[in-house]
Amino acid sequence: MDGFGDNFDQADVDPAAEFLAREKDQLAGLGDDVIPAASESNASDDAPANSGVVNYDYEYEFNEAAPVVREEPEKIKKWREEQQKRLEEKDKEEEKKKLELREQAKKELEDWYKHHEEAIGKTKASNRESAKNAEKQFVAETAEIEPGTEWERIAKLCDFNPKSSKSSRDVSRMRSIILQLKQTPLTSNA
Known part of the structure; x- marks a missing residue:
């Protein structure tokens, strides 16, 4: 198997360990800048600084000032009220028209059935x-x-139009x- 460059006989070398060692060397200086959350001054005094325990009893101070509510201008208030009234009136008119149409339809249906x-x-x-x-x-x-008129009577009962029906048999x-x-x-x- 040496011809393919695969050397499986070396069991001492772990490729994952080599990769981790290389990455550790490259990233060694980056961890110094990060301060763990538990080591901040807000951490509880009972827990050691690097234990990873975070004190959630700390209350954050928010800006408690209420957001400024802008008052609507008087014209907009009047417009909203008028618009609401117009919509209510239109709804009432629509209901009346619906009832009228239903009555008219019922009458037309009764008339149609009668005719x-x-x-x-x-x-x-x-x-x-x-x-x-x-x-x-x-x-x-x-x-x-009368004797001899039988076939004439039969001929009266038959339809002799050759174009009577195309889907029937040829008669x-x-x-x-x-x-x-x-x-x-x-x-x-006789």
């Missing part, structure tokens, strides 16, 4: 009438059953068969 119910009622009535008319027409047509073949049967009805051999 909605009327519209639904009208729609139901018209649907019933149209269903009754369609039923009457269907019953009238069933009474007039063009069925449509053409029904139209063909309508035009040339089958004759029964």
